[in-house]
Amino acid sequence: MKTGQFKQTRVRKLTADELAEIDQAASPALSMLSRWANKKMQCAHCKRCTLRCEVLKEPGLDVGTVQEAYDRVMSLPADERPAAVAELMQSNYDMYHALRRCCFCGYCTADCAVHMLAPDRMRDWRELFMQSGLYQPEKLTMVDNEWHIFSAYRAIFGIGYPEIVALRDAAAYELGTFDTVFFPGCSLVSYAPDLTRRVGEWLTAAGFKWCMSDDCCGSPLMSAGFFDRAAAHREKIFEQIKAAGITRMVTVCPGCGEEFAELMADDIDIIPLPELILERGREMERAAGVALRADGMPQDVDAAVRAAGLSPSNVPSVTVFDSCHDRHDGRHGRAIRGVLRRYMPQVEIREMDERRKQTLCCGAGGAVAGYDPDITKRRVMRVVDEAHSTGANTLVTMCPTCTYTIAQENLSAAPERVIDSHNYLELFFGQTIDWAVVFDQLGSMWTGEYGPWLNATFFS
Numbered sequence: 001m002k003t004g005q006f007k008q009t010r011v012r013k014l015t016a017d018e019l020a021e022i023d024q025a026a027s028p029a030l031s032m033l034s035r036w037a038n039k040k041m042q043c044a045h046c047k048r049c050t051l052r053c054e055v056l057k058e059p060g061l062d063v064g065t066v067q068e069a070y071d072r073v074m075s076l077p078a079d080e081r082p083a084a085v086a087e088l089m090q091s092n093y094d095m096y097h098a099l100r101r102c103c104f105c106g107y108c109t110a111d112c113a114v115h116m117l118a119p120d121r122m123r124d125w126r127e128l129f130m131q132s133g134l135y136q137p138e139k140l141t142m143v144d145n146e147w148h149i150f151s152a153y154r155a156i157f158g159i160g161y162p163e164i165v166a167l168r169d170a171a172a173y174e175l176g177t178f179d180t181v182f183f184p185g186c187s188l189v190s191y192a193p194d195l196t197r198r199v200g201e202w203l204t205a206a207g208f209k210w211c212m213s214d215d216c217c218g219s220p221l222m223s224a225g226f227f228d229r230a231a232a233h234r235e236k237i238f239e240q241i242k243a244a245g246i247t248r249m250v251t252v253c254p255g256c257g258e259e260f261a262e263l264m265a266d267d268i269d270i271i272p273l274p275e276l277i278l279e280r281g282r283e284m285e286r287a288a289g290v291a292l293r294a295d296g297m298p299q300d301v302d303a304a305v306r307a308a309g310l311s312p313s314n315v316p317s318v319t320v321f322d323s324c325h326d327r328h329d330g331r332h333g334r335a336i337r338g339v340l341r342r343y344m345p346q347v348e349i350r351e352m353d354e355r356r357k358q359t360l361c362c363g364a365g366g367a368v369a370g371y372d373p374d375i376t377k378r379r380v381m382r383v384v385d386e387a388h389s390t391g392a393n394t395l396v397t398m399c400p401t402c403t404y405t406i407a408q409e410n411l412s413a414a415p416e417r418v419i420d421s422h423n424y425l426e427l428f429f430g431q432t433i434d435w436a437v438v439f440d441q442l443g444s445m446w447t448g449e450y451g452p453w454l455n456a457t458f459f460s
Contacts, residue, residue: 105361130225
């Protein structure tokens with residue numbers, strides 16, 4: 001089964017290198033057309049993005065202004081850029097404050113008429129901040145090191161997967177032993193080991209020859225401005241995949257798929273897990289002889305659920321919180337809703353006003369919580385409040401980081417604002433994550449037996 005490559009579908013300007021390549025084709029008409037198209041995608045300073053985002057609205061910025069400032073800096077020799085960035089940010093603190101508070105969610109430019117992409121523009125500045133000494137990221141999120149917050153948590157609380165072949169070891173097996181790498185992502189593999197194993201059991205039952213990576217996709221490195229380190233980290237994972245002869249990556253989180261797509265989508269089939277569940281579930285139904293109605297839905301839902309290897313939770317109604325990373329191609333969102341309709345038809349789906357391409361942000365992106373926790377809180381509560389407004393009993397998240405962020409807010413929110421919230425996998429497999437235990441452990445590990453080691457490792 002091949003469900004299609006995880007390709008980026010966003011319209012964007014051609015880069016200088018791409019324009020040069022077009023010029024080499026010796027077609028004046030093509031060169032003229034490409035430059036005309038790029039000009040059409042220049043920011044018109046209409047301020048639509050300004051009105052959609054408080055980060056831009058407070059200082060009166062727009063994404064085009066941010067881009068123009070970046071272009072001016074990048075036009076300088078490399079050795080002059082750090083001083084230029086420092087001088088610019090000292091004279092225009094409002095811009096620095098806005099750039100540090102950006103979550104890279106893309107909500108501000110979701111409707112941009114000229115296809116400006118705020119996440120790309122804003123992330124570029126993080127690299128300049130890092131190079132200029134204006135941003136000092138925490139060692140906790142340096143996920144290409146041996147020790148980071150996720151590996152430390154797993155080590156301290158004995159979370160491991162000795163029964164599962166790790167991607168890093170897969171090449172030692174005979175070629176053809178594995179065709180699939182399961183990529184749960186750093187949050188799920190660390191904080192939800194039972195659910196991770198349950199997904200692994202499903203992959204086996206569904207006939208996949210799989211191994212697993214407990215690595216991070218490198219997104220925290222990108223947020224910190226370490227673009228080269230992030231690229232090297234992903235390249236290492238890609239080399240492990242190629243060495244094992246693997247042709248498919250299954251991702252839980254839209255963000256992981258997006259981070260890997262540019263590097264390896266031409267070589268590896270990157271498939272959202274909910275899409276895989278929906279497609280392979282249908283195949284498992286056919287193999288079990290489940291009868292279908294004229295509309296293609298199963299006549300006997302219970303038989304279909306058994307055949308597909310799921311164990312859905314029983315909830316009356318849900319509202320689906322689309323991920324920022326799913327904003328443009330919507331593959332996770334379509335598949336999650338498809339699984340709900342096929343295998344949980346008794347559950348009413350009540351949609352939020354801000355959904356799919358217009359989805360909101362949970363506030364966790366861009367490591368913003370460490371700089372301005374208030375804006376993270378406001379953003380996550382905006383999501384929670386909108387979910388409440390639908391009247392749904394349960395808020396369904398697709399990105400495990402969103403799941404984490406909403407769960408954390410639930411633990412401290414006023415009772416009337418708390419909402420039942422679960423990752424889609426919790427609903428599909430009937431297994432919940434005990435976030436109260438997770439957050440208790442994340443706090444207590446700093447003062448317990450391993451506290452001195454943690455502090456020496458991350459803060460010395």
